[in-house]
Amino acid sequence: MITAHPANSGAAADVNPTYAIRTHARYQPDDIALRYAGGDWTYARLDDRVARLTTLLAAESVDEGDRVAYLGLNSPAFLTTMFAAFRRGAIFVPLNFRLAGPELAAVLERSGATVIVCEQGHREILVSVSEPTSLTTFLLVDDDPQVPPADSVGDRWRPWGSLLAAVEPTQEAPARGFDDTAMIMFTSGTTGRPKGVILTYGNLWWNGINVDARLDTRRGDITHAVAPLFHIGGLNALALRTLVRGGTVVLRRGFDPADFLDDLHEFGVNSLFAVPAMLAALARVPGVFDDPLPALRTVVVAAAPVPPSLIELYAEHGIILQQAWGLTETAPFATHLPAERTAEKLGSAGIPMAHTQVRIIEPGVGDPLPAGVNGEIVVRGPNVTPGYWNDPTATAAAFDAQGWFHSGDIGYLDDDGYLYIVDRLKDMIISGGENIYPAEVERALADLPGLIDVAVVGAEHPEWGETVVAVASAGDGNVLTLDQVRDHAAITLARYKLPTRLLQVTTVPRNASGKLDKLAVRRMVDGAR
Known part of the structure; x- marks a missing residue:
């Protein structure tokens, strides 16, 4: 006799990404997880560093649900901090390294983070705003050759290199279900006060399933990560999924179009996430299209409208830009334009992801609108945030009674159901x-x-x-x-x-x-x- 499981039985599954890192370290320890200017990182090295930081977090009394923040550029330290927070059962808070002092203070206060891992280049601004926050532990990244060393650290700061070397690694990690909070990612705040978007392990996991279902990504892929990891596109479009599947991330601290092109050729990059401005800059590099890039098959472009002329330019040279649309709240993808439909649906943001629903409604009314009529884009699915951190008012305003998330973006669906983005409602x-x-x-x-x-x-x-x-x-x-x-x-x-x-x-x-x-x-x- 076969017994049917309850509909929510999947919640018992362990979807903690740090489990994947530990597994790869066991079965493919010498495979390259990260290619970084300071030296390559194998899965064994990454797992050992994550396990040691987990021990250190425990020694600092970090418990399940506590918040651990990171302030710095793309680096192995960013990913180490994230995976260690997951392994401890804490909530990861990646910080925008471009925030001004008052903005940074507001984000830290609202997150309630007690631990901060910080690079030297951002320590001064953090010190200037740390007093009103809940921070009690200040760890300074002092072993990254790409980060300038500190002349002195003062009484509050603890260089993490020697601390990590002195502790034993922790391999155990709490099982995390779909509804458990993995991170709080604060929105950019270009149209108002940043809000802390709650992203659950389920949100991260279902975006990965959507990516696997729609994009030509494969186990062992080499992806390029130069977009900031504190942004959901930089982190969860492809980078996190690549590590979970045992691939390689070419990790870069900042974008330079000529260096970017060199990376694509040298490492045989298969996939990447980019914003349109990056690809526009790349197109201006002398000789950019002289040599083919046969390994490159998945180029996802999002976070800003993609000019059709840019798509046509790359298509002329055999590179298909796949436009996608989403927000931090959708972790990040809600729609994606399949590569084979790019020419036919030029300028479209595509169709809903495999496990995501998209609808166009009349703003302020909620009634679905017919094809070709502009309205607000609303989204529903397991990749959509459950709400905003300690902000029930904002959460209530973002969701309707049927569970649709109101994006604030204006768009329309054509007769074939393909989405076209028009603008932000507030703009x-x-x-x-x-x-x-x-x-x-x-x-x-x-x-x-x-x-x-x-x-x-x-x-x-x-x-x-x-x-x-x-x-x-x-x-x-x-x-x-x-x-x-x-x-x-x-x-x-x-x-x-x-x-x-x-x-x-x-x-x-x-x-x-x-x-x-x-x-x-x-x-x-x-x-x-």
Whole structure:
């Protein structure tokens, strides 16, 4: 007789990623887990370091559910801290290393982190804001040759190299179920106060299953990780899944397009996650398309709108850019455009992931909208966050009674069910009663000759309520004119959507995840009045 299990019986499964690291260290100890400028890391080395930090966390009285934070660039120390937190049953809090002091203080206070692992380059700003926080243990990364050494550490800080060498490794790890919290990842906050997104082990696990179902990823893949790991795309799009499956991560601290190209060739990279600005910069490297990249088969582009001209450029050279859409709250992918449909559905963000539902609704009403009609994108599935850390008000505002997460993004589904992103609901410009989506204008300008980057925002207008302002950067000392911008945009846009003001700047502000920093852009516009 076969007995059916309850519907929620999967919750008893152990989906703790640190178990995979321990298993690889046992059965493939000499395989390369990380390729890093400071030296390669085998799975045996990574597991030993994780196990020792787990022991150290226990000695610092870190218990299940406590928060362990990391502040620094991409490095083995980041991943060691994350896996050790998982092995201890603690909650990992990756911090944006570009935050200003008050922003960092707010994130630390709200997380309630008691332990911080920090690189020397970020220690000064952390010290300046640590007093109001719950931090009690300060560990300094002092054994990474890519990190400048500290002249002195003071009374509070403890260099972790000697501490880790002195303790015995801990192999045991608590079993984690789908509903257990793995990490708190704070949103970038470009449109307001950052919120702590709760990501469960189930959220991480189901994104991996979605990736395996939709993308051409394979066991033993070599993936490239240069996008910041504190961002969900940099960490969980491909990097974490690659390590869980026993592959290799080419780990880089920062993006340089020429070095990036060298890595793709030298290591035979199979897959990577990138933001459009990275691939646009790569395309400007002399000779970038001279030599083929036969190993590269999965290039996922997300976090910002992807200009169709960029997709066409790479396709001409046999590299298919696969656009995806999602948020921190969806861990990260909600949709993905299959490679074989890229040309046919140019500019689409794709179809729902295998275990994720996507719907377009009328904002503020909730009724589903027909194909071709713009509305708010809502998502439901096991990869979607259960809510925000200690913020029931924000959680209640983000979910409706049917469990749909309201993304705040505007888009539409075509007749075939493919998603097209239009803009952020909060960024919409209302001029003379007409709704104008800045991302639509930005896409129309993306292939303007001489243009490097552009952001479009609304500015107050005494007659029309708001008017369209383009903030642009140009290369090689080019000077753009408003007439050039308007004439180019008018090829594809109605006249009421065209910019009425142009502000040329050296660099258009973007955050570490590659998204336009609209708050900084608006400050530029306000300051130029």
